[in-house]
Amino acid sequence: MTSQNGCQRTILTCHSDFSFAKEAISYHAFAYLLKPFDIEEISQAVEEAVQQSRNRQKLNRSLFASQPPERLLASEHFWLQLVSGSYQNSDADYILWDASRNSVFFDKDAHYVPCLFYISSLPFENTDLGVLSYCVKNALNEFFAEDPGWPPAIEPKPCFFLSFVSPDLFLDREAFDKHCSDLIQFFRQKFGASLQILTGEEGDYLTLQKQADLLLVQASSATESLSDGDDTEKSAMIVKKIFELVKENKAITREELASQVFLSPDYMAKVFKKETGKRISDYLSEVRLQEAKCLLTDTTRSISDIASSLSYSNFSGFSRMFKSETGLSPAEYRKKHRKAL
Numbered sequence: 001m002t003s004q005n006g007c008q009r010t011i012l013t014c015h016s017d018f019s020f021a022k023e024a025i026s027y028h029a030f031a032y033l034l035k036p037f038d039i040e041e042i043s044q045a046v047e048e049a050v051q052q053s054r055n056r057q058k059l060n061r062s063l064f065a066s067q068p069p070e071r072l073l074a075s076e077h078f079w080l081q082l083v084s085g086s087y088q089n090s091d092a093d094y095i096l097w098d099a100s101r102n103s104v105f106f107d108k109d110a111h112y113v114p115c116l117f118y119i120s121s122l123p124f125e126n127t128d129l130g131v132l133s134y135c136v137k138n139a140l141n142e143f144f145a146e147d148p149g150w151p152p153a154i155e156p157k158p159c160f161f162l163s164f165v166s167p168d169l170f171l172d173r174e175a176f177d178k179h180c181s182d183l184i185q186f187f188r189q190k191f192g193a194s195l196q197i198l199t200g201e202e203g204d205y206l207t208l209q210k211q212a213d214l215l216l217v218q219a220s221s222a223t224e225s226l227s228d229g230d231d232t233e234k235s236a237m238i239v240k241k242i243f244e245l246v247k248e249n250k251a252i253t254r255e256e257l258a259s260q261v262f263l264s265p266d267y268m269a270k271v272f273k274k275e276t277g278k279r280i281s282d283y284l285s286e287v288r289l290q291e292a293k294c295l296l297t298d299t300t301r302s303i304s305d306i307a308s309s310l311s312y313s314n315f316s317g318f319s320r321m322f323k324s325e326t327g328l329s330p331a332e333y334r335k336k337h338r339k340a341l
Helices: 018-026 039-066 069-084 092-101 129-144 167-171 173-191 205-229 231-248 254-260 265-276 280-298 303-309 315-326 330-337
Strands: 010-013 031-034 113-119 154-157 160-165 195-199
Touching: 069 092, 069 154, 069 205, 113 129, 113 167, 113 205, 129 154, 129 160, 129 173, 154 205, 160 167, 160 205, 167 173, 173 195, 195 205, 231 254, 231 265, 231 280, 254 265, 254 280, 265 280, 280 303, 280 315, 280 330, 303 315, 303 330, 315 330
Parallel strands: 010 031
Antiparallel strands: 113 160, 113 195, 154 160
């Protein structure tokens, strides 16, 4: 019998009846050995089983590596939809049809243990979060995706990664803990990122949404508790990072900032207010207002284009904000202060 995590099973028995051997074969047993046992025969069977398991893992890795990027993206999108509840009113037949339509393998009878891996502290300053995300998902697929048909790791929210671990591998605590330890050590050394893990319970696809939601809530709470632990130094680092991010991108949103510092938007706002005495929404508005003034006086860009580039969803909202702060409409301000170009 071959378990879901690729282990080869050898049966040692005193039953020589062919019907037993036949049933073992039907369950893909690697070997069927009869008493009295020969130590050399057992040793050889184990060595061959180990080699076959390694060959299968090597083949699976090569198949994963050779998958077209669009196939992997389609699979990630499908499982994100499943976890987010997009299929909660759909029956299994529709989900199967939709998966097949997108060339994604879906087994309605399969069981998984959802495991959430999340970053709980700021990585090195020069870390590209896109690269970090790509590396985390690749590493999780390397360790926990059984084969090209197994669900890939997904990122339900920035820097929170959900992996679908097979129950057999999860029950093999030594192997599972070793994988997790290797992941934590690698990302700490490579990126300066602290990776934490929360595990769910075994269940089928119908349980995934509820479990994923619970794990995300627990992870968010844990991240904020860690931030409270060493309050002064940690808060100062967070605010410094916010200033740097806003300097690089004046149009960055509150939600985007929160994801970059690995906090919920509300908790980030609380930290910012405590450190600076100012609401983060006010700070962002001030930065955008100053940038808008510069763009109005130093460029020929249209006012609607300037509004859009600073994350204002509509021209009228931008104009109202600008006039309430300066006493002039954007057009009036440009006319009064425009530099010769």
